[in-house]
Amino acid sequence: MPQVPIARHLLRAKDLADARYAESLDVAELAKAAGLSSAHFSRAFRKAFGESPHAYLLTRRLERAAALLRNTDNSVADICVAVGLSSIGSFTTSFRRMFGATPTAYRASFPPAAAFARVPACVVRAYSRPLLRTFREDGTAVASVASAAPTPDPGGRHVQDRQHSALGA
Amino acid sequence: MYKIANTQLWVHDQDEALKFYTTKLGMEVRSDVTMAEMGNFRWLTVGPVDQPDFAIVLMAIPGAPVMDEQTSDDVRELMAKGFAGTVFLTTDDCRASYESLRARGVEFTEVPEERPYGIDAGFRDPSGNSFRLTQVADFVNA
Numbered sequence: 001m002p003q004v005p006i007a008r009h010l011l012r013a014k015d016l017a018d019a020r021y022a023e024s025l026d027v028a029e030l031a032k033a034a035g036l037s038s039a040h041f042s043r044a045f046r047k048a049f050g051e052s053p054h055a056y057l058l059t060r061r062l063e064r065a066a067a068l069l070r071n072t073d074n075s076v077a078d079i080c081v082a083v084g085l086s087s088i089g090s091f092t093t094s095f096r097r098m099f100g101a102t103p104t105a106y107r108a109s110f111p112p113a114a115a116f117a118r119v120p121a122c123v124v125r126a127y128s129r130p131l132l133r134t135f136r137e138d139g140t141a142v143a144s145v146a147s148a149a150p151t152p153d154p155g156g157r158h159v160q161d162r163q164h165s166a167l168g169a
Numbered sequence: 170m171y172k173i174a175n176t177q178l179w180v181h182d183q184d185e186a187l188k189f190y191t192t193k194l195g196m197e198v199r200s201d202v203t204m205a206e207m208g209n210f211r212w213l214t215v216g217p218v219d220q221p222d223f224a225i226v227l228m229a230i231p232g233a234p235v236m237d238e239q240t241s242d243d244v245r246e247l248m249a250k251g252f253a254g255t256v257f258l259t260t261d262d263c264r265a266s267y268e269s270l271r272a273r274g275v276e277f278t279e280v281p282e283e284r285p286y287g288i289d290a291g292f293r294d295p296s297g298n299s300f301r302l303t304q305v306a307d308f309v310n311a
Contacts, residue, residue, distance in 0.1 A: 004181060007249035008297050014251070015278040015293065048250055 007048045009034040013041070014049065017057045021064065022084045027053050061085060062098050069107040071116055076103045175214060177226040178256070179248055181296040183213050186227045189295050190215040193273045199224045225256070248297045255299040263288040263304035270302075 013030040030053050031041035045053045061083040068079045080091040095103050180186035190196045196215040203211045216224035230236070230244050247253050260266040263281045267290050271277060279291035281302075289303035 005245050005249035007246055008181075011249060011251045011293070011297050019278050019280075 006044060009036070010041075010045050010048045013045065013053065014056065017053070017060055020084075021057060021060045022082060024084055024086065025057065027057070030057070058094060059098065062095055065091070065095065065103065066099060066106065069103055070110045071113055073113045076107075079103070173223060175224045175226050177228050178294075178298050179230050179244055179253060179296065180227045180294070180298075181230070181245065181248065183211055183227055183229050185295050187213060187215070190225070190227065193275050194270065195273065196225075251293065251297045251299055253296075253298055255301060258300060258302045260302055260304050263290060263302055266302055266304075 013034040016030055016033045017025065027042065028038055030045075031038045034041050034045075036044060042052055042054070045056070049056065051059075064083045065079050065085075068074060068082060069076075072079075074082070076092075077088055080086075080088050085091045092102055095101075095106070099106050101109065187198070187201070191198060195218065197218050199214040199216050201211070201213050203209055211229065213227045214224040215227060230241050230248075232238065232241055236244070244253070267277065267281050270292070275292050277290055277292045278299075279289075281288050281290040281304075285306075287304045287306040289301055291302070292300050294300065
């Protein structure tokens with residue numbers, strides 16, 4: 001049987017980064033998936049894919065974080081954790097270095113996530129209907145309104161991740 | 170006008186590929202013919218049991234005179250890096266197919282996830298060829 005190229009083992013590590021970036025995955029675990037020592041692994045990975053495994057994993061995470069900032073209204077802290085990072089400080093620093101803006105500023109430069117939420121028309125109609133508080137039976141002439149803006153679920157977060165899978169990646 | 174009959178994937182090792190595509194993916198062998206007059210070229214095709222008119226040719230990476238050594242190495246390397254292409258499978262029930270393939274020993278690189286277009290998962294064959302397993306959302310079909 002022909003010898004399997006070393007890149008096939010490196011690909012296992014790359015697949016692992018793609019699949020489990022949301023967990024506290026590190027380069028040591030990627031090296032293990034490839035069956036190589038950490039130092040040898042990093043060199044071999046860079047040679048095969050043109051960037052270090054650390055850079056690959058980090059950019060994979062930051063890409064997800066950017067998508068979550070655009071498409072959800074989850075907090076920056078929640079997003080940091082959701083992409084497998086634990087320090088908000090270093091998340092913010094890396095994010096700014098990669099995208100040229102802090103997570104908060106980046107989010108502010110896009111339309112609010114609610115604009116992307118595909119809430120069915122029946123829900124919008126039901127939840128944004130003003131609440132008629134009086135039928136003038138108590139002599140008050142003013143009808144108050146439940147809320148000025150449609151807020152379907154004030155306590156909940158509107159998670160509408162519009163991510164598109166990287167086909168074949 | 171015409172139909173697609175076969176499509177070809179490079180594989181590192183035909184025996185290993187045959188085992189994976191049949192015992193793990195559950196495909197059937199359509200042809201397995203070795204031609205001595207062609208330098209023992211082996212025409213090996215497999216296909217899904219429920220789709221008799223389409224097969225995948227599991228093609229060994231040739232050496233000279235078909236490919237010079239450098240080109241063979243380049244192809245082998247590209248496949249190993251996972252950049253040799255993707256087969257897109259479709260299923261009525263992605264999670265059920267995922268469970269049954271996993272039970273047969275297929276190692277998934279991505280578990281089933283909801284996408285705007287449906288539910289899909291991903292895995293690779295032993296050579297690094299990528300596969301998607303997609304359950305297309307009804308509204309896309311409509």
